[in-house]
Amino acid sequence: MISAPERHARKPSRRYALDLKTLGPALALLLLCVIGFLLNPAFVSEGNLTNLLTRSAFIGIIAVGATFVITAGGIDLSVGSMAAAISGVMIIVMNNVVETIGTGVATVLLGCGLAIVLGIGAGWINGALTTKGKIEAFIVTLGTMGIYRSLVTYFADGGTLALNFDIRGTYRPVYYDSFLGLPFPVWVFIGVAICGWLLLSRTAFGRYCTAIGSNESVARYSAINVDAVKTLTYVIQGLCVSFATIIYVPRLGSASASTGVLWELEAIAAVIIGGTVLKGGYGRIGGTILGALILTTIGNILNFTDMISNYLNGTMQGLIIIVAVLLQRSDWRLGKSRKT
Amino acid sequence: MLMRKVVGLAAIASVLAFAAPATAQEKIKIGVSYPTPTHAWAAGMNWHAEVAEKRLEALYPDVDLILVNSPDPSAQASALEDLVAVHQIDALVVLPFESEPLTDPVLNVKKSGAWITVVDRGLSQPGIEDLYVAGNNPELGRVSAKYMKGRLKDGDNIVILRGIPTVIDNERFDAFMEEIKGSGINVLDHKHANWNRDDGFQVMQDFLSRFPDIDAVWAQDDDIAIGVVAALKQAGRDGNGMFVVGGAGMKQIIKGIMDGDDLIPIDVLYPPSMIATAMDATVAHFKSNGPIAGRYILGATLITPENAESYYFAESPF
Structure with missing residues (x-):
């Protein structure tokens, strides 16, 4: 197990540069790719790799936001439902403005702008209820999870909301087209990841998150505005959900009660596989990205083989997640150079 | 009121x-x-x-x-x-x-x-x-398989996207496999897509990367079929006589059949x-003056452009 002082050591010794704690997720991903290639060489075809990256973008972008929330000692269970509700509202609004604005870029921009406003608003609600309302984040977001999920069911009348066919034509390239060989969702993913990394490891805000996650009281006595920082982590999470939604809607142009189911758990799993500590105080954006890629790769590989019974897919996923975390958590070290 | x-x-x-x-x-x-x-x-x-x-x-x-x-x-x-x-x-x-x-x-x-x-x-x-x-789940599988046999020839390849692992899914799948046996049509693989558009899209993307030659898809369900079609179009493999068979009777699909869609030319009814x-x-x-009792098992009707209109309810959410 990792002891608290070790985790917060500001100057990690050079000897541990090859520590599996940081390399673990990368090694796990590499190992998965080798397995995928051995199972079927088509795994490394350009088409499949592009699919993999594009698919990781949804969970990856949401997981970047979740890294902030979890690092600051919180949790957000509402992201999947939030994504579904935002997609639903986006679709309804875009369909309704066709009469006045038409089916062009303006309508799509309006939809995207609305998604961002809704995401920030929903995140702020989660944050304010947690900090000002003094309710545990688990309960607040469990509540909003149920609310958003049932709202999308209500909007869709239990069925599926479908985007107007002509708007879909305008919006479609956002998911399907590429720039420099990489699809747009991957660029959004890269952009969000870089911003997240800069924010978490290169700014005072990032350090505040870590401090609050380690020890909230100490952070408060150190004159950190704990409530504001914590609320902001939920707002960042909401914003990330908006970005994920903006690239999700053009894919199939629809939203229903089954949209984004269990995304929250996948995002949390990606964050933890990546080395962020679930109870807060330590976060790594780079690891989160790898975590999201690992999760998507597992599903992809399982689709590439018929060696494993379909019914055991969940078992394989569970095993790989646990092994990946075990690799980076346990005190595996290259050489016993340290006495405890 | x-x-x-x-x-x-x-x-x-x-x-x-x-x-x-x-x-x-x-x-x-x-x-x-x-x-x-x-x-x-x-x-x-x-x-x-x-x-x-x-x-x-x-x-x-x-x-x-x-x-x-x-x-x-x-x-x-x-x-x-x-x-x-x-x-x-x-x-x-x-x-x-x-x-x-x-x-x-x-x-x-x-x-x-x-x-x-x-x-x-x-x-x-x-x-x-x-x-x-x-409704008749085994019949849904059988009717779908019969249609496939009518359209495909010996040596053609299909993939199957299944629903959520349940008795319903097994009944449909087993009856389909029973009917397709001996026809010379190869079932390349079958994976669960959970009666869900997103899963249908992803599973089909992976099938397309994995198998260079697919002639038809049995999606078993209309939601999955919509995801499959999006994946086929993305990969540009929606031509060459490729077709997808769904199931249930969703109004968008029935509308498509009425309009003569090539990719989803028919549907098999499992009506809400x-x-x-x-x-x-x-x-x-x-x-009624006649007796009503016993079992009323609906047929798994094959919906074609000819009869589609009578199964189309524009007001229904499905």
Whole structure:
């Protein structure tokens, strides 16, 4: 197990540069790719790799936001439902403005702008209820999870909301087209990841998150505005959900009660596989990205083989997640150079 | 509502003389219980139940249908108790949430003297229901396989996207495989896509990367089929006679068939409107001079451009 002082050591010794704690997720991903290639060489075809990256973008972008929330000692269970509700509202609004604005870029921009406003608003609600309302984040977001999920069911009348066919034509390239060989969702993913990394490891805000996650009281006595920082982590999470939604809607142009189911758990799993500590105080954006890629790769590989019974897919996923975390958590070290 | 207005008019104007004796009579009360719609198929069922309620109550002024939906099995059990205690129903139409936990509650309704119609999901004990109305899952698989055999030739390749691992999915899949056996059509692989568009899209993307030669897809369900079509179009493999067979009877798919879509040329019916069939039959038990009892298994009709129109409900959410 990792002891608290070790985790917060500001100057990690050079000897541990090859520590599996940081390399673990990368090694796990590499190992998965080798397995995928051995199972079927088509795994490394350009088409499949592009699919993999594009698919990781949804969970990856949401997981970047979740890294902030979890690092600051919180949790957000509402992201999947939030994504579904935002997609639903986006679709309804875009369909309704066709009469006045038409089916062009303006309508799509309006939809995207609305998604961002809704995401920030929903995140702020989660944050304010947690900090000002003094309710545990688990309960607040469990509540909003149920609310958003049932709202999308209500909007869709239990069925599926479908985007107007002509708007879909305008919006479609956002998911399907590429720039420099990489699809747009991957660029959004890269952009969000870089911003997240800069924010978490290169700014005072990032350090505040870590401090609050380690020890909230100490952070408060150190004159950190704990409530504001914590609320902001939920707002960042909401914003990330908006970005994920903006690239999700053009894919199939629809939203229903089954949209984004269990995304929250996948995002949390990606964050933890990546080395962020679930109870807060330590976060790594780079690891989160790898975590999201690992999760998507597992599903992809399982689709590439018929060696494993379909019914055991969940078992394989569970095993790989646990092994990946075990690799980076346990005190595996290259050489016993340290006495405890 | 409408009925009350009609009665009001009759009392004031004394024009609709027949309405007054009808309300004076003892009403036949029929409870209709089903799960709260949380997905499109169930929402379609809810819509069809409401339409049937209006239609039957307008047709028979002495029939009162009471629609109740419940979010989980225990809520449905309570709802059944209420139907007996509060409404004193004469008959019950029930689509059980799950077979096991609802067998006893339905048996209790039966003991109160009510006539029982069970829809789609059978109870775990035989002999409780007077009438059983259901779609035909094995037939859905068989009809799909027969269509595939008609379109494909020896040595052609197909992939299968299955639903959520359940008995329903197994029945469909096993019957399909049984029918396709010996035809020379290769089933390359089958994976679960959970009756869900997103999963349909991803599983199909992976099938397309993995198998360079696919001639047709059995998606088993219309939601999955929509995801499959998006993946085919993305990969540019939607031409060359490629086609997808779904199932259920979603209105968008039926519309496509009416418009002569090449990619989804047909559909196999597993209709949410079966609840209306059950309601009709239950009312007929009280109204018809013919006997109503036994099992009413709907056919898994092949929907083609010729007959599509009669299965298209523009107002329904599904």
